[in-house]
Amino acid sequence: MNEQQRKEMNQINQANPADIKSDQEENLDRLKNIDSDELIGKYFQTTYEPPNLKKAKKRRREDVKIHYDYQVPEDMANIGKDKKFLIRTYGCQMNEHDTEVMAGLLTDMGYQSTDNAQEADIILLNTCAIRENAENKVFGEIGHLKTLKTENPDVILGVCGCMSQEESVVNRILKKHPFIDMIFGTHNIHRLPQLLKEAMFGKEMVVEVWSKEGDIIENLPKVRKGKIKGWVNIMYGCDKFCTYCIVPYTRGKERSRRPEDIIQEVRQLAAQGYKEVTLLGQNVNAYGKDLTDIEYGLGDLMDEISKIDIPRVRFTTSHPRDFDDRLIEVLAKGGNLLDHIHLPVQSGSSEVLRVMARRYTRERYLELVDKIRTAMPNATLTTDIIVGFPNETDEQFEETLSLVEEVGFESAYTFIYSPREGTPAARWEDNIPMEVKKERLQRLNKLINKQSAEAMKKYEGQTVKVLVEGESKKNPDVLAGYTERNKLVNFKAPTSAIGKIVEVKITNAKTWSLDGEMVEDAVEVK
The missing domain is CATH 2.40.50.140 (Nucleic acid-binding proteins)
Known part of the structure; x- marks a missing residue:
């Protein structure tokens, strides 16, 4: 911000509110010639800093504070009496779990849940940024909400989740969808009551997106889906920086919860009658690597949880690079630790894996599979695979097909490569024609379907x-x-x-x- 801009900002801050144009559309008209970063910082309530590749790669192992004393602010405790909320969730289990937390916060403020947008007083879109198609769905929904906002100007509309951590997404909402009331990111969900207060009683769009991940907030209220299966976050973020993936920017660096806090949460779920828990993390088996005072990993955590009286324990999603011998040893004990393992490979070509920055080879992956099969002969393996990555040759795709057959995956999430703005791969030429990508996906899915059907057939009569x-x-x-x-x-x-x-x-x-x-x-x- 230059000196002239600083003077303008001071004038705005010191002016009588009645003299300031507070209508969002008027502000936008007035600022057509100001660049988007200045617009965001100058005219909207925000602590927004766009994701930065260089900063993210250089991020340090800063101490993460843990807070156990969370409470909904007293002045917001009953703000939702006789009002309703609706949260629409896109994406992974982590987003689903974030929705449970936001539902808990809103419930503590007196709101009740509804599935009917027409009767909702608050509508939140909890978004996913991992694929372009997911973003398109969200913007389509935002378009539909404009009519609802016109009919009911008092409804509060919010966009949160991973898309909110992307600079281009926030800019697009500010410029094209000014009827949205608030935007917040993945790191500050616990501030929902404060943000909602600003949105309800302020006149500007509320934008608060932290690039710095923040601390770990324990004891947040949750409204879980049902009483059968429960999700338990054991860590946040990812440090892998695969060249195609936006997650390290939207979810931040790896931060592990303390094992005693996780174990206590699982014990509570067992006491409440839950039959299954799934331990969640963007890179779940990197758990504990950032805990500097103890040597403790996912295998150690699973070993302790295996002693809790809950019938089923799963975990997702793991990275082959962090799947160590200790984890295999513990899983092989069986009991309530299930031997269904989701192990994303992404490609069967070592060269493609190198360009993806996965930091393992085809051979290393197959060695890991062999270790798992030796320890757990009946283990079920599933995976994620991307086709049509930039410069992927026909021969490299054939390597993926042969790996799928060799491992015997019983199912897979398969995707056509989707460039994500801000990642290294997005700067490369996307030089595989779409018809080739679709043909490869079709061939891959045909093989996966065949293997799934064969695996299922073995269950007949059992x-x-x-x-x-x-x-x-x-x-x-x-x-x-x-x-x-x-x-x-x-x-x-x-x-x-x-x-x-x-x-x-x-x-x-x-x-x-x-x-x-x-x-x-x-x-x-x-």
Whole structure:
């Protein structure tokens, strides 16, 4: 900011509020010739600093403070009485868990949840930035909300989550969607009550996006989905900086929670009757590497959690580079630690992996798979794969197909490469024609489908343990749940089975699900 701009800012700060144009559209008209960074900092309530690749790569291991005394501010404790909120969630399990926290905060402020946008007093879009298609969906929804805002000017509209951590996204909202009331990022969810207060009683759009990750806030309220499965964050952020991935910028550096806090949360879920917990992290098996006072990793944590009386424990998502022998040793003990392992490979070509900055080779990945199979012969492996990465040759794609066959993945999340602004790969020429990308994706999916169908076929005639989650989405007369190896099972049974682990005999195998019959007089299986 130069001296003239500083003088203008001082004049604005000192002026009588009645003399300042507070209408957002008037402000925007007035500032057409000011660059976006100056516009954000000068006319909107914000501590926003755009993600910076160089800064992110140079970030230091700063001490992360942990706070245990969180409370909703007293003046916001009943602000939502007789009002309702709606949160629409896009993306990964971490976003789903963030939504649970925001729902908890809003509930503590007196709000009630609703699925009807027409009756909501607050609507939040909890966004995902990992693929371009996810962003397009969000902006489409923002467009739809404009009509709602016109009909009901008092409704508070907010955009949060990973997209909010992107400079280009915030600028686009400021310029094209000024009816949005607030934007906040992934690091300051705990400040939702304060931000909501500013949005309700202020006249400007509230923008607060921290590039610095901030501290770990324990004891945040949560409204969990159901009482059967629970998600437990064990760490935040990622330090890997794969060349295609925006997550290190939107989620920040790796920060691990203290093991005693995690263990206490899992114990509470067990006491509340939950049957399954999933330990969450952007790079979950890097857990503990930033804990400087103890040598403690995911294997150690899983070993302690295995002693808690909860039937099923999973974790996601792991990175092959951090999947160590200690973790394999602990998982091989079995018990409530399940042997379904999601292990993203991204490509079967060592050269493509090198350019992706995955920091392992095809050979190293296969060695890891061999270690897992040796320790857990019946383990189910699933993965993530990107096709059409810049400069990927036909031969390199064939290497991916051969690796899929060699490992025997039973399912996979497959994607066409999507450039994300701010990542190194986004600066490279995206030189694979779309028709080639689609053809490769089709071939890959055909192979994955074949392997999934073959794996499912082996279950016919077997009796499996199913955690019953509820009614089938397609047929309310049928219940649905998942096996220990995460296979979807549909079967007829009384609704009293929901929330229990029951035995089901498989009668028919499909590509992605199983049909079965509950074993007669089956009681809950421990």
